[in-house]
Amino acid sequence: MTRIAILASGNGTDCEAVMTAVEQGEIPDATVAVVIADRLAPVLERARRHGVAALLIDRRGCGRASYDSALATALAEHRVDLLVLAGYLSMVDGVTVTTYRNRIINVHPSLIPAFCGHGFYGEHVHQAVLDAGVKLTGVTVHFVDEGTDSGPVILQEAVNVLDTDDAATLAARVLVVEHRLLPQAVALYCSGRLSVQGRQVHIMGEEKK
Template structure:
């Protein structure tokens, strides 16, 4: 069984999509644990409802030790770490130990509207401010930079003339739910191969 850990900071709707896709048979994997950097993240309640082990490593409490605690908890226990709305930055040690085994979903078509300070509703505000006609989401491997890892999957979303940041965020989130599970499925079936910055997806 392919084993994953899911890291969250908030409501956990991407986590819920993964849980749903495991339960409906789309994903042949198990969530070994859910880790949050916030004690009051609703995603923790989602995990508990499905009897998934949870850990809280509050970033205010652990500070620079946060990534070490996560590494200590997950090393040799999971095949993939999934960042599903996780807002803390992982340090180089855990990224090195889990090279090409950490993925993140970002609410834009990278390299647009990404990097330092670009998260949550801010991303969609910037997309509307710039006037793009197409936005979307990106699932990528995590490297030592911020949103700079190799791209696995992207989903496009049309920007409507009457969109607000909130309405755009909602439609992009729907695609995040699809893209993240698709990426997990491909990786779990050994169909994702890294060739420098380029990702080769086989048998799609």
């Protein structure tokens, strides 16, 4: 049984997509052990409605070292196997990355390596896409390493950018894909189908085209 911790900072719809997928058996042999927020946010109430432990570790109320220590303690207490970052706006510290190497999954609202890295989060990403005039954006689910949005890619899916889009409409369509792709990646991990070799993530059992 894979014990999952979901880390989030905001509304929590990606978090809820994962919790629902676990409840419906779409993510095999898994349980969401805890949802952790780094600020007071609606995601905590979403977790409670699903009967999941909800923990606030307020990043703004303590220093970085204290926050990292409190997070490490919480993960150990809940015997966490896999971390899922679902709209989590804090950086994961290096000790946690090392401890959970290839066991931290993040979702990002663009096709990495485009529109990612420092400062690219939330609607900032979508506005940058529109400002650049590109025709495609999308969603990337990847493992977390010591960099920012730089870990090995698990899944990606493109989303068309429409001439009529603004940041809000584009974000809404991208979010629909996030809600599908993030649980799918978590399910692949929990079913033991992901193999990481350097920068490449191989999906075992996937039919070759």
